[in-house]
Amino acid sequence: MPPHDVSAPPFDNAHGRPSGGSAPTRRTLRVGIGGPVGSGKTTLVGSLCRLLRDEISMVVVTNDIFTSEDADALRAANVLPTERIVAVETGCCPHTAIRDDIAANLDAVEELEARHGDVDLSLIESGGDNLTAIFSRGLVDVQIFVLDTAGGDDVPRKGGPGVAMADLLVINKVDLAPYVRADVERMLREAGERRSGGPVLPTSLVEPEGASAVAGWIREQIAARVASLG
Template structure:
């Protein structure tokens, strides 16, 4: 992982508000956002981080149930928001449902260090409102094509961290992973890019380290 991240805004950012840090995880459908959460939650918990999780979907709580069934977090600490519209609406245009859900979780579980907010699957234009989160990662996967960084979608460019997931699939889908990674660094002007395989846990430790450095340890 390369690049640095300016963390000064986290000290006074309205989303932080003196409570738990709020971190968004977004990306297109099928990029592996929930799989990353499933690998990340037990790792952060093992490091002593008090966690809550919010998932967003159109009209279901399927992702929330998947995380609850994983057994790595108290099911009561997982909340689901049903957007009822395009998923980006409740993380960017009107994040009040997610803000309320995060507030409720923090009230129910005092001492929470971190609230992870997973967006429903959306396109490369999906971004998080900074009224909702202090920091956010955007997940793409190699199966979507190695031209994704060159398309310069707002999610790819603006996220605090870009995660290229499912790297094990690169040789099977004709993707030059080295080139894709280098192009991602180029379009992001050196800001962090992480290679991951959520199914095997590859890269998840680096993600936990980045969250600690950029979000938790700065508070």
């Protein structure tokens, strides 16, 4: 596939594995989390760690261009033991590091999984990017794209690969919708249309349980993966 060909659906959603590929051999489910700058990706990662860390073994890779800001924030918030969170400083466009030249991210996630042995779930947060940014299927098994109400309620309708092809679309900051005059129902409806009915979940991550539906979706992906491992 040429580097920017995004015409093919990247994933087989039902099984959490590359479409057209054979059954997975790796135990760990790798989940990419992408979306525009400031939509709530790091907040979602932190919320998922709090909700899932007592039942499964998790690690996190964050991407920033020149800093380790997101990893530092997650460590400071104590969402996981610090050695389970690694920062990749991409030094380049976030899209490049998750799709076109994934070596640094692949090294980071493989090293974390090898070090911790029993990892059920690896979360890889992309640097904030535009609507075309999606993960290579060589790096993740499934991916979540995060939009937010404050980014404009016409964004789902504009579509693009992140909106259309991610395995799960999250529309975050629904608590802010009244203040920015965003119509959440419209966002959910138009996102559903762009995704041909693929899953879309509204979230408000200022609530302690705000990511529980997303955590439930991840549990289903892990269960499907374990089942397909036999």
